[in-house]
Amino acid sequence: MDSCWCCPVQELYVDAFLHNNRLEHMVQVMSFHPDYLACFLKTQQYMLRCYGPLPYDYRHFIAIMAAARHQCSYLIGIQTNEFLLQGGDERWLKGLSHIPKKLQDLYELNKIMAHRPWLISRAHIERLTQGNDNWSIAELTHAVVLLAHFHSLASFVYGCGINAELDQSDGHSFESPGNGGGNSGKSPLSRSPHSLTGSSAHEMEGGIEVLMEKMRRLTEEAAAEEVTQEELLKRFERVETLSAELPAASKQAFSPKEDILCYVDDAEFTYQDFAKRGQPTELPTFRAQDYSWEDHGFSLANRLYPDIGTYLDDKFNTAYNLTYFTMGDNTDVDTSSFRRSIWNYIHCMFGIRHDDYDYCEVNQLLERNLKAYVKTVTCFPERVTRRDYDSFMREFKHSEKVHVNLMVLEARMQAELLYALRAINRYMT
């Protein structure tokens, strides 16, 4: 990798090693972006090993349950180790029917948050928090943060094609004949090519020059054009209808493997396209202005689980604002419109609308391959292939592709949390 071995990264590596007893591949990949990595490590350390109302074995088991929604054996493996190190009961690892009822009850929320968070209602929160030996609101907030963290982290792991750690079962193996690539041949990115987009003509869209020109033009036009609220709403609704149609998945290819199956219930419950959810006139839009992270989510999270709001806020802001003013080999570029369109596109897939934003920009700045990739990583991470990774933003550097994945991780996590926290808030008021 081309990041330099200077102090900040080295110090972060030492910290990560001391916390995790290993330097995970995922941490190494994140180190392309040291400012982000610093926030990530602090936050994860806090929610898993420091202050919080949930016992440690619960925290790691919730992580396992969350990662299993996307069949992410990489994260399941790491979290299983941690679970056992914390003295977790080995019987729980036999699967969902062997865990305490309290954790079983959380499964429905896990499932909905992972795939269709817009369905979370105050009734879900009520069911979990009432009765004997049930969830306290503080515990539930901790759980919700863990769930969102591990769902989104699974997106990152698949999106970057992170290989298994050497001590995991797929981690150290010989290359199979004819597989000349540098990884174990087991990682999702190295799976047989299954193209998102099919024709190679699409793969050649634009290029950096064209994209930069579009960004320049949009800035000029935006200054000149006055757009009404109704028109902005229409443009938002159009993003999804114009959005990348992903090919239907074959059931077999994506049904959970044997060792993961025990942590999965209702595997067929997956993401559903926003545009197909109801009548176009009554799309269940979530207006970011009505319940935003900055004005609502942040303070509620902090109140129910002290300091987590601050950690998350730092991490969201770092990911959202991260820039090196580069695009491939070009320097001094203002990339904010491009990055904003990626972030808002991710929110859009969850029905979250920022009503001061012109969604026209999403369709203009994000080429089809990029949209299809971002959509797959966000909604169906287990389906990403090496070919998908190679064919989006072809002229960009690996560090920039990882940068896009960080945005997916954070925007997705924020979207899940917004829905969950809004439901908690509704229950409490």
Ligand SMILES: CC(C)C[C@H](N)C(=O)O
């Ligand atoms: C995702 C990338 C295009 C981001 C870009 N390299 C920047 O520094 O802002």
